[in-house]
Amino acid sequence: MNSVSPESKRIWLLCGVLVFATVLVYLPGLNAPFLFDDRAIEDGEAQLRSPDWSAAQSIGYGRRLTVFASLALNYALGGLDVRGYHVLNLFVHLTAGLSLFGIVRRTLRLPVFEEKFTNSADGFAFAVALLWMVHPLQTQAVTYTIQRCESMMGMFYLLCLYCVLRGSQSARAWPWYVGGMAAAWLGMGCKEVMVTAPLVILLYDRIFLSPNWNAVVRRRWPFYLGLAPAAAWLLFSAASETAPTAGFDCKTVSTWEYLRTQPGVILHYLRLAAFPDRLCLDYRWPVAETWQEILPPTAAIAALVAATGLALRYRPAAGFLGAAFFLILAPTSSIMPIADLAVEHRMYLPLAALTVLGVLAVRIGVAQIARRRSRRGFLVLTLVLVAAMFMVRTATRNALYRSPIAVWANAISVAPQNARAHWSYGAYLAKAGHVDEAIRCYRKTIQLSPDHVDARLDLATALARRGDVDEAIEHFRTALEFNDKIAAAHYNLAVLLERKRDWQNSLAHARRAAAQKPNEPRYHYMLAVALDHCGEHQESAICYKKTLRLDPSNEKARRALAQLATDASRQRRDPL
Numbered sequence: 001m002n003s004v005s006p007e008s009k010r011i012w013l014l015c016g017v018l019v020f021a022t023v024l025v026y027l028p029g030l031n032a033p034f035l036f037d038d039r040a041i042e043d044g045e046a047q048l049r050s051p052d053w054s055a056a057q058s059i060g061y062g063r064r065l066t067v068f069a070s071l072a073l074n075y076a077l078g079g080l081d082v083r084g085y086h087v088l089n090l091f092v093h094l095t096a097g098l099s100l101f102g103i104v105r106r107t108l109r110l111p112v113f114e115e116k117f118t119n120s121a122d123g124f125a126f127a128v129a130l131l132w133m134v135h136p137l138q139t140q141a142v143t144y145t146i147q148r149c150e151s152m153m154g155m156f157y158l159l160c161l162y163c164v165l166r167g168s169q170s171a172r173a174w175p176w177y178v179g180g181m182a183a184a185w186l187g188m189g190c191k192e193v194m195v196t197a198p199l200v201i202l203l204y205d206r207i208f209l210s211p212n213w214n215a216v217v218r219r220r221w222p223f224y225l226g227l228a229p230a231a232a233w234l235l236f237s238a239a240s241e242t243a244p245t246a247g248f249d250c251k252t253v254s255t256w257e258y259l260r261t262q263p264g265v266i267l268h269y270l271r272l273a274a275f276p277d278r279l280c281l282d283y284r285w286p287v288a289e290t291w292q293e294i295l296p297p298t299a300a301i302a303a304l305v306a307a308t309g310l311a312l313r314y315r316p317a318a319g320f321l322g323a324a325f326f327l328i329l330a331p332t333s334s335i336m337p338i339a340d341l342a343v344e345h346r347m348y349l350p351l352a353a354l355t356v357l358g359v360l361a362v363r364i365g366v367a368q369i370a371r372r373r374s375r376r377g378f379l380v381l382t383l384v385l386v387a388a389m390f391m392v393r394t395a396t397r398n399a400l401y402r403s404p405i406a407v408w409a410n411a412i413s414v415a416p417q418n419a420r421a422h423w424s425y426g427a428y429l430a431k432a433g434h435v436d437e438a439i440r441c442y443r444k445t446i447q448l449s450p451d452h453v454d455a456r457l458d459l460a461t462a463l464a465r466r467g468d469v470d471e472a473i474e475h476f477r478t479a480l481e482f483n484d485k486i487a488a489a490h491y492n493l494a495v496l497l498e499r500k501r502d503w504q505n506s507l508a509h510a511r512r513a514a515a516q517k518p519n520e521p522r523y524h525y526m527l528a529v530a531l532d533h534c535g536e537h538q539e540s541a542i543c544y545k546k547t548l549r550l551d552p553s554n555e556k557a558r559r560a561l562a563q564l565a566t567d568a569s570r571q572r573r574d575p576l
Contacts, residue, residue, distance in 0.1 A: 022133045025395045029401045070148065085148075102162050131387060149191045160183040263297035268342060282421050329346065405432065411424075435462050532564070
């Protein structure tokens with residue numbers, strides 16, 4: 001029987017430490033409730049129960065089939081129990097982190113490095129993987145459930161690269177290349193950023209595995225040919241996106257507005273990578289308008305891109321890391337506009353390149369200032385201190401996710417001009433019964449964004465529940481000035497106007513509500529009541545009957561209909 005080699009034991013130990021440290025910092029978030037865009041999961045319960053192509057399309061995952069399949073699996077195993085979704089997200093993150101460990105470790109042992117890292121490859125790879133896995137910037141991609149789109153894409157991206165690396169080192173390369181193609185195809189079903197994988201892997205192949213481009217093509221042309229259809233499909237489907245605020249067809253911000261803002265956003269990402277101190281679920285980053293907001297960040301990013309180009313020529317390994325960073329960010333931080341200009345989860349995979357550069361910089365710095373005998377101690381101490389700070393921050397951040405109120409309070413503290421954050425904060429306060437505080441949040445939202453229809457509707461609803469009927473009516477009417485096709489607003493106005501005995505206006509809004517939502521029994525009941533008050537008893541009876549057809553359990557409608565019949569009978573007996 002073959003015994004396990006000391007090297008294998010060391011690798012297993014390092015992997016165990018990586019898993020333990022990561023699980024430890026993400027445990028506080030395993031019970032975090034669904035939040036914000038997680039409503040796609042809750043609202044799509046019926047589609048997840050019976051998953052198919054049309055179901056995926058109906059909840060906006062027609063192109064992200066891998067993610068949709070994972071959500072359907074979660075639902076099949078545990079329904080809407082949040083813990084199952086978080087466990088799967090954590091498993092994805094662990095797999096991605098261990099893949100990164102393997103990539104860095106094996107890359108540093110390649111002949112291109114001329115044994116410079118032979119004795120430190122394992123430690124270097126461990127430091128990179130640990131810092132990347134416990135970095136606070138990763139929490140949004142891991143703990144925010146729906147952002148498994150990002151983390152799953154990152155996992156398959158890294159697995160694809162790992163398979164190419166292993167295939168280049170294996171006597172039987174084709175199983176690894178097939179595995180890499182499978183990972184790439186699955187990744188294309190997660191997020192559009194995966195389309196950059198062939199480019200990044202090609203560049204990796206040329207710099208680390210092959211002496212020239214002819215060798216790249218000669219050795220692995222079937223692999224790259226296998227990636228081409230997946231990339232072409234993803235590009236075509238993304239380019240034909242019809243959603244108004246997503247993908248490549250965003251209507252809320254122009255291409256030029258997006259492009260001129262992204263340099264500042266990328267600098268923000270770089271700062272968070274080094275100092276993750278003011279993290280936020282929703283920055284609602286403003287469009288750069290002035291030359292002071294545009295030129296300095298643009299010049300800084302241009303300088304970094306130029307430095308990357310020079311590094312590719314003279315320091316190819318470092319140049320690859322810079323190029324990978326910019327290439328992976330390109331779909332979300334270039335000319336293709338997306339409704340949200342800045343979000344933390346977009347840094348999930350690019351952070352890997354920055355982490356490698358950071359660890360390399362520390363290694364070089366320590367070599368310059370410390371004596372040979374003490375270098376290892378300095379490096380270990382630095383790793384421990386930085387990892388400890390990251391772990392504390394990440395655990396704290398994950399604990400924050402357990403309370404949506406706390407999440408949005410944090411967002412407001414970081415981005416006080418974010419109208420959407422104030423509205424979301426108010427919505428959760430109202431849900432928790434803190435009506436007065438919610439009203440203050442809704443008023444702040446409207447102050448920052450007067451055309452925020454949802455905030456006006458929620459404010460009107462909260463005011464009505466508090467008894468401020470007149471002001472509630474005013475806000476419902478203002479909301480309808482922005483959009484007169486909101487059936488719920490017409491219905492609520494009809495109810496409030498009925499309380500004020502304004503029968504005619506109540507009837508007008510009740511008619512609009514029932515016409516816009518013909519299968520909503522409440523709306524037909526309200527219409528019946530308004531018609532009854534206005535003396536339209538025959539039509540009122542028809543509406544009561546329709547209410548009962550839609551909702552046979554509505555006893556109020558049944559009693560009102562019986563009363564109408566009794567009144568009609570009495571009138572026939574005694575016409576005077």
